[in-house]
Amino acid sequence: MTFKRLATLAGTGVLAIGLVACSSTGGKPAGSGEGGGGGGTVDTPRKTIAMITHEVPGDSFWDLIRKGAETAAKKDNIELRYSNDPEAPGQANLVQTAVDSGVDGIAVTLAKPDAMQAAVKAAEAKGIPVVAFNAGADAWSAMGVKEFFGQDEFIAGQAVGERLTGEGAKKAICVIQEQGHVGLESRCAGVKDKFPATETLNVNGKDMPSVESTITAKLQQDPAVDYVVTLGAPFALTAVQSAGNAGSKAKIGTFDTNAALVGAIQDGTVQWAIDQQPYLQGYLAVDSLWLYLTNGNVIGGGQPTLTGPAFIDKSNIDAVADYAKGGTR
Known part of the structure; x- marks a missing residue:
């Protein structure tokens, strides 16, 4: 199974164009003039x-x-x-x-x-x-x-498991940053379905220093782990630090993207990301x-x-880099 092309939007008849790719008042609002398209305004009632x-x-x-x-x-x-x-x-x-x-x-x-x-x-x-x-x-x-x-988070996880197998991984940890989140748990279940040598590691996603130390401790305790799969871009970048702290050669792959992850994929620090x-x-x-x-x-x-899902890796990261800079990928 490969996901090099965008998934078809089921039932819409619309194909998303381009290569593809869970925070109060959270994500920052777009300012006027920022990217992301839009065009004119309809004349239907507000x-x-x-x-x-x-x-x-x-x-x-x-x-x-x-x-x-x-x-x-x-x-x-x-x-x-x-x-x-x-x-x-x-x-x-x-x-x-x-x-x-x-x-x-x-x-x-x-x-x-x-x-x-x-x-x-x-x-x-x-x-x-x-x-x-x-x-x-x-x-x-x-x-x-x-x-x-x-x-479909389980299917996305299966795609990751198949990729781990194809890359010759021996043992992986799948890092869940929020226990009880059905989507995150489905992702790791899908990974394990296709790559049985996967162990779930729960971390506190609201405390990034704790995330870093927990992953570091796991890599130090189990040097057989050669792949870390995270379920969000910020956690992937933290896992990179953890691997360095632990002296581990484990590779990093992740679900989801952000602008900071683009450079990490380009320079090989992170191998790939699943884009939803x-x-x-x-x-x-x-x-x-x-x-x-x-x-x-x-x-x-x-x-x-x-x-x-679809994978973003070195083969296609340049095609989405400009969109990432504009804050839409």
Whole structure:
């Protein structure tokens, strides 16, 4: 199985163009004149959409999500209300607040679906359409959510496991920065499915010095580990430091990208990244709600709309470097 090409967006008939690639008020808003496209504004009545994520402060991944959402909101004459809480009860409270305020639509991540179910049902009971993105690929449909935009995390993990096998790896650790996050756990499960010599290492993603020391200690304790797989770009860069601290020759691969990771892939410090196109996830989540509110459209035919996975490595990093500099990849 290879993922050198972009995944087709299931059910949309749209092919994402270009080579492909979870933080309060989190990801920084795009300033006027920043990249990311947009074009003119529609003439449909102004709507209000709440986007509520499980973003952990400081995780630059969410800057890309938010920039995509803001681009779509500008085009679609939408007031976008972004909020986030990394703790599931707090995120659920934010959804309930949006419901009580009478927004027209809600876009939400479902990292811990069980905790979100009552709030999502409250929205649906008031006739507020809900779409999910980024996290919750296995849960959104059963919750009554209309659409999902993201990648199948287990399949993405399988692609990584196959790559580890192809590269001749002997033993890997898969670093989970948030215990209980269904998407992250699915990623590591997928890696292990195709590369059984994988061990899960849980770290506290809210404390990067702790992340660094935990990975360092593991590499010192087990020199047989020759690959570290992280589940976010900042953790990959931290793992590089850990390997150096431990005197380990373990290679680093990761899920997700950010601008800082581009140079690390270019110089070989990080071998590759799995890209799920977060800018696209944010954009589609908002744009799909506008389509539903103004024309009754539902994307995907009851299936998730896939935005990944695909590998970014030395063979194609230059093609996405400029977009990364612009803050959209």
